[in-house]
Amino acid sequence: MSGSNKQKIVESVPQKGFFGHPKGLFTLFFTEFWERFSYYGMRAILVYYMYYEVSKGGLGLDEPTALAIMSIYGSLVYMSGIIGGWLADRIFGTSKAIFYGGILIMLGHIALAIPGNLSLFFVSMILIVLGTGLLKPNVSSVVGDIYSVEDNRRDAGFSIFYMGINLGAFLSPLIVGEVGMKHNFHLGFSIAAVGMFVGLLVFLFTRKKNLGLAGKSPANPLAQSEKKKVFSIIGVGVVILAILIAIAIPTGLLTFDSFIALVGILGIGLPIIYFTVMYRSPKTTADERSRVIAYIPLFIAAVMFWAIQEQGSTILASYADKRTQLEVLGFEISPAWFQSLNPLFIILLAPVFAWMWVKLGNRQPSIPKKFSLGLLFAGLSFLVILLPAYFGGEESLVNPLWLVLSYFIVVLGELCLSPVGLSATTKLAPAAFSAQTMSLWFLASAAAQAINAQIVKFYSPETEMAYFGVIGGVSIVLSIILFLLSPKIQKSMKGVR
Structure with a gap:
């Protein structure tokens, strides 16, 4: 997308109307609010649904398998953003991608809401994975489209948008967690489906007035002569994949362990391919190539943080369920409620961070230094959670305040890294790869969870201190390295701050 086209999009969006920000932020804020409500509500009870006994309404899977499935599922959710970003950039634009994605997500939650077997569970996972891949990267990309690159409100706008994400993520574990854990898992999943339906209505009825030209046209559309060839390749690829799966499963080549390994390879390999393609593309200018290089260490830092x-x-969900004292002053705490802590702290602190960045203006830390702070806090959050085992042993139940403190510290890091990363991605992205670069940002989460699927099997009450200590220590070391390299990275950004 050329600079002139970007300017036309900005001019088509009413620039005042939502807390001093473009009016389109209202549409994107509440669309993402409801999508995250549905996703995090479902996620708050999903791991328990998998490993709780059938007599308690669960699927009866063993806990290590359930934890690995959660990580693989999370990885595939973000990995599918590649497909969503490509479809938005090349075929139908970000607006349609958001709408189609919301429909698939809603259908996925409906499938989870139907009592059934493991097959129906995996059907729901496929629908939600594909739907999130269409919606998640593209709604964030449109946030970047409604601001000019020079607009000082941009980082603050992403922080407000990020607060909308976390407002939905805060409320849903309390509501869906209460209903799902204490009454019926499938009723909880039904509430998630309703949430996505409301988000679709918000987007459908406000996008025309609030978003103007944002998201209407693909940034790098396929030429008419390319379409037949591309669609033929996609069709042949789908058929070949289906044949390979049909052969691999009965012969034992495709097992759960081999699938985890495959996702791990994809989680690391796909970002490498993406960086290479963007860097070598003739549509990428010299300054954009320099920015792509600068983006690589930020991406690596993001992978460590999200891991x-x-x-x-x-x-930590298992830790809350099995290692934490859940009765406080005669009141029973649901383990699902702890997943509301992260978004709760973000809701409270996001306005503070947004105000702080605006107040500091050009004196605020550079993007690489903000990322290094994010890694530092992430590492400290894991070092904190190993202390209860050190002081009280592996058998005793832990005071819930230790979990609260760990979540609080990691949120400090998240606010230094995540909204800043979203904003930096839209600014550092080559023009021809705008939506796809946002998909690349979410591939950091995909890579992190692909790695997690490999390492969660090493966690147990006996290895608890080593597990948290090693991972936390690695994060802190990387934060120091990134801080030292930040001046060189900033120089490669070619004027982007």
Whole structure:
């Protein structure tokens, strides 16, 4: 997308109307609010649904398998953003991608809401994976489209948008977690489906007035002569994949362990391919190539950060269920409620961080230094959670305040890294790869969870201290390295701050 086209999009969007920000932020804020409500509500009870006994309404899987499935599922959710970004950039634009994605997500939650067997569970996972891949990267990309690159409100706008994400993520574990854990898992999944339906209505009825030209046209559309060839390749690829799966499963080549290994390879390999394609593309200018190089260490830092943060729905969810004292002053705490802590702290602190970045203006830390702070806090959050085992042993139940403190510290890191990373991605992206670069940002989470699927099997009450200590220590070391390299990385950004 050329600079003039970007300017036309900005001019088509009413620039005042939502807390001093473009009016389109209202549409994107509430669309993402409801999508995240549905996703995090489902996620808050999903791991328990998998490993709880059938007599308790669960699927009866063993816990290590359930934890690995959660990580693989999370990886595939973000990995599918490649497909969504490509379809938006090349075929139908980000607006249609968001709408179609929301429909698939809603159908996935409906499938989970129907009592059934493991097959129906995996059908729902496929629908949600594909739907999130269409919606998630593209709604964030449109946030970048409604601001000019020079607009000082941009980082603050992403922080507000990020607060919308976390407002939905805060409320849903409390509501879906309460209903799903204490009454019926499938009723909880039904609430998630309703949430996505409301998000679709918000987007459908406000996008024309609030978003103008944003998302209407693909940034790098396929030429008419290319379409037949591309669609033929996609069709042949799908058929070949189906044949390979049909052969691999009965012969034992495709097992759960081999699938985890395959996702791990894809989680690392796909970003490498993406960086190479963008760097070598003739549509990428010299300055854009320099920015792509600068983006690589930020991407690696994001992978490390999300490898820790995303364990809130796996290791820390199990920790809350089995290692934490859940009765406080005669009141029973649901283990699913702990997953509301992360978004709660973000809701409270995001306005503070948004105000702080605007107040500091050009004096604020550079993007690489913000990322290094994010890694530092992530590492500290894991070092904190190993202390209860050190002081009280592996058998005693842990005071829930230790979990609260761990979530609080990682949120400090998240606010230094995540909204800043979203904004930096839209600014550092080559023009011809705008939506696809946002998909690349979410591939950091995919890579992190693909790695997590490999390492969660090493966690147990006996290895708890070593597990948290090693991962936390690696994050802190990487934060120091990134801080030292930040001046060189900033120089390669070619004027982007």
